[in-house]
Amino acid sequence: MFKVLVSDPISDFGLQQLTRAEDVEVAKITGLSEEELISVIHSYDALLVRSQTKVTKRIIEAGVRLQVIGRAGVGVDNIDLDAATSRGIVVVNAPDGNTVTTCEHTFAMMMSLARHIPQAYTKTVAGQWDRKSFLGVELRNKTLGVLGLGRIGIEVAKLAAAFGMTLIGYDPFLSEERAEKLGIKLATVDTIIRTADFITVHTPLTDETHHMIARQQFDVMKRGMRIINCARGGIIDESALVEALDEGIVAGAAFDVFEHEPPAPDHPFLRHPKIIVTPHLGASTLEAQENVAVDVSEQVIHILREEPFKNAVNMPTVPSDLLNQLQPWFTLCEQLGRSLVQMTDGAIREVTVECAGELADLDTSPLIPYVLKGILSHHLSTEQVNIVNAIHLAKLRDIHLTVRKSLFTESASCEITLRLKTTIEERWVTGTLLPGVGGRLVRIGPYPVVLPFEGYVLLISQQDMPGTIGRVGTLLGDSGINIATMQVGRNEIGGSAVMILKIDKKASRNVMESLLAIPEIKRVREISFDERGEEGGAQP
Ligand SMILES: NC(=O)C1=CN([C@@H]2O[C@H](COP(=O)(O)OP(=O)(O)OC[C@H]3O[C@@H](n4cnc5c(N)ncnc54)[C@H](O)[C@@H]3O)[C@@H](O)[C@H]2O)C=CC1
C-alpha cells in the first residue's frame, strides 16, 4: 500500500484518483511546521504540496521512503530540488492546469490598476463619494510589454490583443515566427522597458530574472507606466519600485506575489496608495485547483506504480514518441551496466554508450541514467541509486558520460555497446534485444557470446595450454557446480585465451581461489546477474 501525504489544501475532487485507488492511502494533514513534517514524513511514499509547504532539505532527508514530491501548480521554488535529486526523489508539477486562471488574474490586476478599482471601492464603502481621485486610463492602443512568453505570458498577450493593445515582448525561447503569428513584436528587455505603457512579468524566478527590473531599469522607464507581477516575488526589486512610484516614474503597480510571503505587516506595498495587492491568488479558482490536483495525482500514481509519467521537474523530459522507441532498451542498459561493472577493476572514469543500427539515428541520451543505475548500484550500497539521481551521482564522482553512434559494428541490427574506462583498464560489453526472447549479452569485449541476463557466469583469462579447460571442468564438477554452457576463445595458439562459463550455481570464494591457483589462469571473475550483482572476484 502506497502512503501519500497531502500537506497543503488541495482540491478533494482533483485528488480522487489517489483517494479512490485501492493501492493508495491518502492522509491530509495541513498546516504542519517543518519539525512536525520531519517527524511524520518517514512513513510516506509521496508528498503532495501547493505553495505553502516549504519542502526543505531536512524534510527530504527525513523522507526515507519518499519516491515522489508532487506540486499542484507550476512553480517549484518551495521545494529543494537539489536535495530531492540527490536522494533520487522525482519532483513533478502540474504546469498546464492554472495557465488560464493566472492569465485572467493578471488581466483583472491590470484592469483594476488602470481604473483604481480597489482604491475606489475602499473609499466608496467607507462612505466617501470621490470621483475625481480615480481618473483611469484605457487599455486600447496602449503598449503592453510581456517579459516571459511561456504558457501564461502568451495567454496574457492573446487577451491583450483582443483589448486592442500593442504587444511587445521578450522570451529567449520564443521564435520570430510564433511571435509574429501571435501579433507580438519581439524586442530586448531594454526596449520594452523604455517603450511600454504596461509591463507584466511571467518568467520563473531564476538567478537571471532575480531583480530583472531594478533601479537601473526604472531610471529609463517610460514615465507614467504601470507594472504587474503575478509570477514570482523578486523578479521586480520591491524597494526600487517604491522609489520609482514615489518619484512619479511609475503610475501604479499590481502585485500578487512578494519576495517573502506572506509579507511583513509593515511591508511598504501594503500601505502604498499606488500599489494594489492580492495574496498570491493567481491560481486560485475552482477550475485551476481541480485541474492541477487531477494532473499531479495522475503523475504521482504513475510514479508509485512505476509506470511512464510526465512533468518531472528534476529529470529531462523525453518526447513520448522517442520514449516509446527507447523504452524496450532501458532494462537492457541497466543489465549491461550491472554486468560490465563486475568485470572491471579500478575507479570508473568514463562511461560510453555506443548505439548501432536504427537506434543510432535516435537521441539515445535518455539511456544514460539506466546504464548508470546498473553501474552505480553495484558500488553504492548505502545510497539509493535510481534514474532520477544517477546522472547527479555520476557527476559528483567526476565520471565522464558519452553517448555516440557505434564506430565499429559488424551487423546493421540494433545493438548497444557499453564501455567503461577506469583508472586502470577499459572493458566493454555488447547487448541486444532478440525478438520474442528478450535481452541478451552478445559480446564480452571482442568475444561473441549469447547469454541471458540471469544466473552466474565465470570469466576466466588464461594462457592457452593443453589441459587447462579440463582442469577447470574437473574443479567445478568436484565442487558440485554444473556448467550450463561454455565458450572459449584465444588470440593465437599458446597466447592469451578466455573461458566464458555459464554455471548453474554461485561459485564460492574457495572455488574462485582454487581456480586462480591453476598456474595458467591469470584472472577469474564471477558475474552475477541478480539485482544486487553480488560478485565473487578473484585476481592475483
Ligand atoms: N501567481 C500565481 O499564483 C501563479 C504564478 N505562476 C508563475 O508564473 C510564471 C510563469 O508561469 P508559466 O507561464 O506557466 O511558465 P512557463 O515555463 O510556461 O513560462 C515561463 C517563460 O519564461 C521564460 N523566461 C525564462 N527566463 C527568462 C528571461 N530571463 N527573460 C524572459 N523570459 C524568460 C521562459 O523561456 C518561459 O517561456 C512562473 O513563475 C510561475 O511560477 C504560475 C501560476 C500561478
Ligand SMILES: O=C(O)CCC(=O)C(=O)O
Ligand atoms: O498553489 C498556488 O496557488 C500557487 C500557484 C503558483 O504560484 C504556481 O503554480 O506557480
